Each structure stands twice: as structure tokens, then as C-alpha cells.
Amino acid sequence: MLTFVDQTGALWMKGSPRESDFENGIIDAFYQGVKHRPDSTFGTLNDDVLALKEAQFHRTDMCSVILNSRWANRRIESACMLPHEGLGSCSQG
Template sequence: MTTNDPAPTSTLAGIPVPDSRLAGEATELVRDLTDDLIYHHSHRVYLFGAHHGLSHRLAFDPELLYVGALFHDLGLTEKFRTSQQRFEIDGADEARAFLTARGIPEDRARLVWEGIALHTTPEIPHHMAPEVALVTAGVELDVLGIGYDALPPETREAVVAAHPRPDFKRRILRAFHAGLAHRPQTAFGNVKADVLDRFEADYTRPNFVRIIEESPWPA
């Protein structure tokens, strides 16, 4: 846990949900900054990630995973509409500041930072600490449907009943577009370049080979 004492929890579909002061403050902050789309998506990411961790018998800190899941898309919100760094880093920085301000050691806060910063980078998070890997696992299930068939239907139905996803596919793509349109250069190297390629008529996808060939080096 983030402290020496076990954090109080509630449960949803048999999945433990942190009910500590830290979790409550994280929930309040995210509720204030996000709309229903991102708020409920972020909770589903926690629940699906935690379920994945429990199913695979991974030892993880539920509070850290909860903060990572809830903050993972904060960079898409209105607060960061002028930011020029990757939206993932916006959310990661916000989460780390939130945790360290509440006395969480830097090495623990760093896990949350990494989980958020890497959640759009395929495969690599799955080889890292569970608090990092499980944010990506939750995102992959809720956004991409990876692991959908392995999730018990009753678990899926209970999670979606608590945190609905009306018209989610279309609305989350619009949210990605809104959060990235002013900083297209930050989509290079991760899956979000596909969003701009679909929705921005003038977007030119950066090409790694072309960048090498056109670098100032003579050879």
C-alpha cells in the first residue's frame, strides 16, 4: 500500500476499490476537472486493470493504481488546452505532484508517473511494475477491447452499470482529437497519430525514416 496501514476499501463486482482519504481526494480532483466521459472511463480503467491484476495474481498497490487510472487522461481536459507537451505527460506530472504533496515517497509516485506516461506505448508497460502495467491493461480493455472475452460477462456488466459508456467509441475519439489538435507533434511515436490522421485534414504524419534522411548530418 502507499502507507504502512492497509487502505480501507469497498468493492465493485468483487474488485477492491480504495476508499481512503487519498483515493477520495483523487476522485474529487478528477471529478472537478473532467466530464462524465473521462470520469467514468477512468474508473473503468481502474476496475478492469485491477481485475486483470487479481486474475493474474499480481501484487499491486490499489491506491497507486487507482490514482494512475483516474489521472491517466487528465491531459485531454480543458486545463491543458495550451500545453505543448504530450498529454500523457500532463496527466503523469499532475498525478506525481498530487501524490508527493500528500507525502507519498518519490519512488512510489514515480510508478504512477510511468504508468500514465506510457499508457499509449504498446507492450512496454506490460514488462514493468504491476502499477504501470495495469493502467495499460485497463486502457486496452476499455478502449480497444483487448481481453474483452476473458472478462466474465457479469463483471463487465456490473462495471458498466456503475460507470456507463454511452456512445463511448465515438465520444472518446472526439476527446482524443480535442486534446491533441493543438499539439500534433506530440502524437509522433505512439498510437495517437492515428487519431490526427483520421480527423485533421492537413495533418502530415511524421516519418521516422524521413527524419533520419533529412537530418543535418552530411551522411
């Protein structure tokens, strides 16, 4: 027996068919919209799109931004260890 969600999804797909290569098409559409402004993608889905489409794209790491910011009453108890450096995680504790 189909659930309401299944039925609704089937109706939606019938009324909004996708081309055979939809996944790549939608990613390319996002890319075309942001490739000229890569700095605006920080912390968004578009950051992932640029990382996929442009080998030279360098992501900004949020933990580094936070830890390297000048806070008025800053006290650092431990350094952020970034997962992509193979050192652990950014959780402070």
C-alpha cells in the same frame, strides 16, 4: 457459464455506462486535447486521432527519421522501403 472476466466486465459496464456514441466521443476528447500541439503526437495513439480528424495532418514516418538521422558510425546497407509508398517494408535485411 460466465467466466470471471465476463462477470467482472459486466459489473464494470453496469457501474460505468457508456453513452450511445461513446466511440466518437472518446476520439473527439483525445482530439480536443492534442489538436493545438500536433508535433507532440509522433509515435502515439494521438497520431492516429489527428490523422482521422484532420485531412491535412501529415504523419512523420519513423523509418525516415531513423534513416535520415546523423549517426556517428552510420553505415547504410539498403534503403528503407516504406509501405505507404507501395515499395515493401522497412525491415532491413
